[in-house]
Amino acid sequence: MVETLNGLKQDETFDVVVIGAGGAGMSAALFAAIDGARVLLVESTDYVGGTTAYSAGTTWIPDSMHGPSINPDDSSANAEAFLRRAVGERSSEALRRAFLQAGPRAVAHIEANSEVKYRARPFHPDYLSELEGSTLRGRALEPLAFDGRKLGKAFALIRPPIPEFTVLGGMMVDRDDVGHLLNMTKSFKSLRHAVKLLARHGRDRISWPRGTRLVMGNALIGRLLHSLLARNVTVLVKTKLESLHTGRTGNVDGIALSQNGQRRQIAVTGGVILASGGFNRHAQKRRAMLPGVDPSWCPGAPGHTGTAHDLALAIGARYGEGALSNAFWAPVSVRKRSDGTTAVFPHFMMDRGKPGMVVVNKEGRRFLNENTSYHLFGIAMQEANRKVPSVPAYLVTDAEGLRKYGLGMVRPGGKGLQPFVADGYLTSADTLAGLAAKLNIDPAGLTDSVARINEYAKTGVDPDFQRGTTDYQRANGDANWTGPNPCLGPIGQAPFYAVRLYPGDIGAATGLVSDDTARVLNRADQPIGGLYACGNDMQSVMGGVYPGPGITLGPGLAFAYLAGRDAAARANAAPTPMVSSAQPDSTQHRAKEKITG
Known part of the structure; x- marks a missing residue:
């Protein structure tokens, strides 16, 4: 009671x-x-x-x-x-x-x-x-x-x-729902799942302030x-x-x-x-x-x-x-909402570990394995920051990476980007040098880092940080990727995009x-x-x-x-x-x- x-x-x-x-x-x-x-x-x-x-x-x-x-x-x-x-x-x-x-x-x-x-x-x-x-x-x-x-x-x-x-x-979705929603135009099974979700949510919104189908942590509570x-x-x-x-x-x-x-x-x-x-x-x-x-x-x-x-x-x-x-950690990106509150988005698995993504510091250089666990990622950011400014770090991708995987609060598909660009959450440029200039980071470092990633994508081997070498890391890559390493892909299709990452404490x-x-x-x-x-x-x-x-x-x-x-x-x-x-x-x-x- x-x-x-x-x-x-x-x-x-x-x-x-x-x-x-x-x-x-x-x-x-x-x-x-x-x-x-x-x-x-x-x-x-x-x-x-x-x-x-x-x-x-x-x-x-x-x-x-x-x-x-x-x-x-x-x-x-x-x-x-x-x-x-x-x-x-x-x-x-x-x-x-x-x-x-x-x-x-x-x-x-x-x-x-x-x-x-x-x-x-x-x-x-x-x-x-x-x-x-x-x-x-x-x-x-x-x-x-x-x-x-x-x-x-x-x-x-x-x-x-x-x-x-x-x-x-206010419609909650879990890991399985996301897959079905992304594949609803390619699979009848996914389409049927998506239609059921949408119909349920539509009925909910007649009588409830948000969806009543609770999943994940909300379901447990x-x-x-x-x-x-x-x-x-x-x-x-x-x-x-x-x-x-x-x-x-x-x-x-x-x-x-x-x-x-x-x-x-x-x-x-x-x-x-x-x-x-x-x-x-x-x-x-x-x-x-x-x-x-x-x-x-x-x-x-x-x-x-x-x-x-x-x-x-x-x-x-x-x-x-x-x-x-x-504390326990995760890399997060931050954006002001229209109501004045702050949205803090943890980058657990949906973007940073996918092919065509790279994380760099102020010098435009990689300093960690993008596919490491979110806890070790947050710790690595803080340790690196003691030597070279690495907070914020910059998660960089190209047009294809954004379309396929999204970028933080920007959902996959590559649509509706203007509000994110306008408020500074998402930075965009037609060239890597232009992106670096907008981010105020070293353009030569960023260009070199991307060139290295593109070479590693061909071989599937990351000699700098051993990205994609464990089962956990590979699980957070793209299982449908056709390259030799599901965590490594090229970055080259303009325009280029970035969001700023910060170490966010997710628990004591x-x-x-x-x-x-x-x-x-x-x-x-x-x-x-x-x-x-x-x-x-x-x-x-x-x-x-x-x-x-x-x-x-x-x-x-x-x-x-x-x-x-x-x-x-x-x-x-x-x-x-x-x-x-x-x-x-x-x-x-x-x-x-x-x-x-």
Whole structure:
């Protein structure tokens, strides 16, 4: 049930309180509710879903119930060995093992007891596919599409996807839909699929503000919200966490919340689970941990202010150390929308790794492998920028590349370019020298870089950066490319185009140190009773490395499972709380209620 803070009594008691309604927080609340806990889910923004709602919803869970149908040869042992090679000492091996053990159980438990349903993506390689123990398929799960109409008025609570990732005024499309839409004039199967999508969207727009066929991250959030409401979990939006209360033993036993000038003290018997999304929009922490990275480059949802971290650190929690990076990264391009807001577009896979694309710095020179993972791409930009200006970098293509693959927010087809050129998002020129002049980069460097790429396209070998040499890289090329390397193609058909790329932080990797049950640890490595962390509030079990698709949502789900169930069990074992003098009888009665669903 969706409440206002006014609807709760002073000193009202809940078994479990979850701070943050992204994918991890909603999952933790659901797991606790499945186990019979009375749960309060608190979200600071207007919407539930967090950055998960913007994402593809991919969840990396090796050895799940869905994996064998796609890859019967994979195992948890393979995944453990892979992570040992990929992550090494950047995170605790015991914590990684806890993730690998809990992940499959979390998937089975949530599917058996809720509306949340997954399937294994048929082909979705681990990003570090060159390492032994990696796989091409079976570990990456995606949520099944969800009919948002089932939510009724609560549909409005779901954070809408990034507008630039939708078509026709709010119609969501996933990886398969994009392929069908691009091939609808070439294949009857694709035409039939496209017609069904368009007809459904047309009916939706009669009664709904956007399409109700939810896919990817929006589908996951829709399924979680539907399941939470079915179990009578209390949901508060636009509500701030003001303080964490500790009793005489130092355990967290209550919180203070505020909403529209109202304030409430809430008693907690089982635990408070922090899943607020990380530190990324905390001004001071951002300057210290992500120096030189403008917050306007962050494509994440607005809720991860780090407020919950300040409160946890004040009662003895600490941040983890030793990660490869404090954040996870993607190259992004930025454009002002007509309403004055800023569109931040992550370049995950649709353009930069395709044939006929090249990325250069201020000197017009290549400085990285365009097909590397988006995380390593973002890190490489920042490292290169210390020597040669490489932020922004410039993603360059020709008329054929733009037509076939698009360029950031410019969709494939090569039509409707004028608005993008007029506002400076897209730069165009009839020659490479002219393009360099408009970008204010070295024309000789750009001309030489393109000449080299054109030679490498003939041989299929990139001696400078080994582009297209791993299964992951080749998977993000063009499977229909007729050249020797699906990632390398010539650039030569005028006009030429470019967009500016910046390193965008897509999530926190540094978070609160926690144990293998997601309990937050103090400076003496002892659990702070009643305090848990999951999602990006928890120190990355991947140590700031990005070894595969969905390595934030996967651990988010696994440790939500561990935290939610442990907090629910703790509440069940707790003695009946003292009755507040301000609320005789009613608080004690409500503390004993259980929602069993």
